[in-house]
Amino acid sequence: MGDKTKLAVSPAIQVGGSLFTPDQLAKIGVVAGSDSKIEMTSFKQLYVEVTMDKQEAIQEELRLVGLEVNPAGFATKSLIACNFCKGAEVAGLETARILNQAIAGIATPTPLKVGYAGCALGTSEPLLKDIGVVKMRDTFDIYVGGEPKGIKATTGRLLCTGITEEQLVPVVSTIIEFYKQQAKGKEKFSKFVNRITMEQLKQVVA
Numbered sequence: 001m002g003d004k005t006k007l008a009v010s011p012a013i014q015v016g017g018s019l020f021t022p023d024q025l026a027k028i029g030v031v032a033g034s035d036s037k038i039e040m041t042s043f044k045q046l047y048v049e050v051t052m053d054k055q056e057a058i059q060e061e062l063r064l065v066g067l068e069v070n071p072a073g074f075a076t077k078s079l080i081a082c083n084f085c086k087g088a089e090v091a092g093l094e095t096a097r098i099l100n101q102a103i104a105g106i107a108t109p110t111p112l113k114v115g116y117a118g119c120a121l122g123t124s125e126p127l128l129k130d131i132g133v134v135k136m137r138d139t140f141d142i143y144v145g146g147e148p149k150g151i152k153a154t155t156g157r158l159l160c161t162g163i164t165e166e167q168l169v170p171v172v173s174t175i176i177e178f179y180k181q182q183a184k185g186k187e188k189f190s191k192f193v194n195r196i197t198m199e200q201l202k203q204v205v206a
């Protein structure tokens, strides 16, 4: 048996939340094989252990059944979105999908979580993510530096408000790129925000 690696597998961003179909789950089981470990992560991705030599073929098979496959580990996770209970249009499903496509799987100094909520109720807990996007009527607010772990857990702080649909991907991509360029080694995003300061980050995305 060859060396193993992990793939981060998730269903499409959709109304109803992280819904796998029975066929998709069956496919994951078949391609992974009976001696593989499959881990349910806290960020809505399944980590599926596969052999290195079959990695590309397996990715292709999973994508053919509508699954998204991204690198595990030090990369942006797929967008951690809400259930869009207010409906696809009101909660901004298409915008969330576009954002997910733009940011999922980017290599980063530490694993990076980006949350999305379709309204201010924020049931996907966007303020506990590294970057949190909240849809407010027709525009978006962006929070940064949420830290859910440890005894000093904190919520993200408001970085910018009134962001239009067209501005959203450029702004979030700019934050991620700035983090990649300026982080000191494997500096966590919340520590990075504290060191860089909100004022400087505001200037970067202005």
Ligand code: SF4
Pocket: 082, 083, 084, 085, 086, 087, 091, 117, 118, 119, 120, 121, 122, 123, 124
């Ligand atoms: S964040 Fe708002 S739109 Fe999204 S599932 Fe929660 S209540 Fe519904």
